Amino acid sequence: MTQVSQFPGRPLLSGRPLLEVSQLVKRYDAGKPALDGISFSIRKGEFVSVIGPSGAGKSTLLRCINRMIEATSGEVSFEGASVGLLDRKNLKRLRSKIGMIFQHYNLVERLTVIENVLHGRLGAKSTLAGAAGHYSREEKRQATEVIAMLGLSDHLYQRCDRLSGGQKQRVGIARALLQDPRMILCDEPIASLDPNASRNIMEQLKRFSQEMDIALIVNLHQVNVACKYSDRILGVNAGRLVFDGRPEELTPEKISQIYGAESRSLTAELGEQYAS
Amino acid sequence: MTALQQIPGRPLRKEKVVIRLLLLGLAGTTIYALATLDFGGIDMAEAVRDTLANLKIIFLHPGGPRLSFLSALEEVIITLGLAFLTTLFGGIIALFLGLLGAQNLSPKPVTVVVMALVALIRAVPTILWVLIFAVAAGLGSTAAVVGMTFHSISYLTKAYAESFEDLDRSVIEALKASGANWWQIVFQAVIPSSFSYLLSWTFLRFEINFANAVAMGAAAGASGVGFDLFMASGFYFDLREVGLITYIILAFAMALEAAATRAKGRIKHAG
Ligand SMILES: Nc1ncnc2c1ncn2[C@@H]1O[C@H](COP(=O)(O)OP(=O)(O)O)[C@@H](O)[C@H]1O
Ligand SMILES: [Mg+2]
Secondary structure, rough: OHHHHHHOOOOOOOOOOOEEEEEEEEEEOOOOOOOOEEEEOOOOOOOOEEEEOOOHHHHHHHHHHHOOOOOOOEEEEEOOHHHHHHOHHHHHHHHEEEEEEEEEOOOOOOOEOOOOOOOOHHHHHOHHHHHHOEEEEEEEEHHHHHHHHHHOOHHOOEEEEEEEEEHHHHHHHHHHHOOOEEEEEOOOOOOOOOOHHHHHHHHHHHHHHHHOOOEEEEEEOOOOHHHHHEEEEEEEOOOEEEEEEEEHHHHHHHHHHHHHHHHHHHHHHHHHHHHH | OOHHHHHOHHHHHHHHHHHHHHHHHHHHHHHHHHHOOOOOOOOOOHHHHHHHHHHHHHHHHOOOOOOOOHHHHHOOOOHHHHHHHHHHHHHHHHHHHHHHOOOOOOHHHHHHHHHHHHHHHHOOOHHHHHHHHHHHHHOOOOHHHHHHOOOOOHHHHHHHHHOOOOOOOOHHHHHHOOOOOOHHHHHOOOOOOOHHHHHHHHHHHHHHHHHHHHHHHHHOOOOOHHHHHHHHHHOOOOOOHHHHHHHHHHHHHHHHHHHHHHHHHHHHHHH
16 A cells, blocks of 8 residues: 555656547437547556546446447547457457456355456456366466455455455455456446445555556546545546546536536535545 | 234235135035035945055055065166156256346347246146157157156256346356356356256256156156056055055155255355
8 A cells, every 4th residue: 555655646648548438429218328429538557537426427438448338429449449340259358458346346256256356367268268167377376366465365265255345346356457457447346335445445446556557447426535546537427528637626616517416515525525 | 024014904805805705615516526426335434444454554564575675676776767867868958948048148038938938848747748758759768758858957947047047147247348258157157156056956856856757657657666666556456565665765755855955955055
């Protein structure tokens, strides 16, 4: 956790962006689109939070990036390749380079910690080797190492349904890290956790983002958490990007623009945060 | 609970009336049938006495001149083999059908077709399937194996599909998002995670198939201990042998039950 302070500033521009999203539109049904022309880009190793009221389209946005949801129009390109044009095999390869963690962890609860973490290697394997569960010695070593980094060594062979929420989320992070990803998409990673566990998870994420140069896109509910950990914040309201800037630029006016009617209580909360 | 009790029982009252009327009707017809039944000049008291005497021979003096204990054991093993074979065939085929029938693994139209088909097969009793296949294969072990396998497939497909559905759709989404494909998810997440359920259901079906195999031996001439029971009772009228065979079947059924219970317990503790 000391690492966080060791890397105060990062080079602002380092060549091509890792991810470019342009004019992304997602329409689920005839009504209002869930995403309405969103454009932004993410650099290597950047920590970006996405904030906005519930139903704004944050989860949809994340899932359009790795095509868990097919966008209606617009373009996503990752490492220079257009994601929308990938065939099945290359989509598998793309997904194996992008980790994902979730509010409800989405682990196979009846399997052990190490089994769940090793699942992170499946995307890099052939269908047969993966289905047969043929993990190399090196992969197992990496898995135990990542688990150790997250402080779960004592629970290596424990079933995941016996773990606490914070521990489960750390298993989720370990699974994503074992993919050796360039980017991790996090959909409300701390929404089900208590404040202590939340802080721990956010610090772990920050640390891996910096030490391993992994870009993070984190959907968050709490503005103060977003401000504390992010290099940049995206504000989404009703499927539109209404804010894209550094945490310092996020003024109360901007917050009320992002959150609309919900904003009053949130700015109050933020004020308290700054006051304390 | 208290909240439930406070809800007035009005919608239930109507049902109660219907059930009471139905029971009354059934009681009436039963009494009428008994009163007007043609006993054909049988003395009821004597008939009951004879039946009890027969039961006494069967259960208190088992044994038989024709069937040695060893050959009886051999016949039981044939019956067990029949049960094992049909459970194995049924299990393997049901595993794949179960994957196609599980809502978290297959597209909706496929699951609907598979589950409807399987429900249709299950609705017809095992013995009827055996008789249907006997048209092509002739009465005997082939028809019994095919017919019993058929019914096992439908039973196990439903059980397996429901076990697979225990793994949340969002977990499968998570693995897909990491680049894993369908086969990898099935063999690395779905099956390992539902393994203890699959095993329990398969054991359960094995027990059912053992009972079925006994019946098939008698009804479809599929050999095994069921056929001996049929011959002893229907052909030789040897009550003592019927008793012996019944005890042997009972012993095996109980051993099976005990083994299944222990296996299930072991899975639970290990898991
Ligand atoms: N599968 C779906 N089918 C139809 N509408 C959906 C679906 N998923 C999300 N939506 C709608 O899209 C909008 C954005 O949802 P979502 O991306 O989940 O927002 P957020 O994550 O910001 O809370 C909401 O109005 C929601 O009702
Ligand atoms: Mg969401």
